[in-house]
Amino acid sequence: MIRLLMAAAATVLLSACAHKAEPKIVRHVETRQLEVPAALLVCMPEPEAHEVWKTQKDVALYLVRISEAGDDCRQKLDGVRRLLDENSEGR
Helix, strand or coil: CHHHHHHHHHHHHHHHHHCCCCCCCCCCCCCCCCCCCHHHCCCCCCCCCCCCCCCHHHHHHHHHHHHHHHHHHHHHHHHHHHHHHHHHHCC
16 A cells, blocks of 8 residues: 555656756847037036246136046036946936
């Protein structure tokens, strides 16, 4: 009797291994196009140093304009970076 039960149990267990499900192939391609606003692609122009400076104030004002131009580009680059980060997190 025990042999009969063992044979039945083995048959049941082995029958589970006999069926192989067909693999499901999913063919779905999703593309996204990220558009960066044109305002973030143009930086403030760097001031030209063709002027003749007469005072230290003239030099200081030139340095302030250079700093503003650099800060403008850094802020816009940070905006582009945030857009790209948001897009990569949304995937």
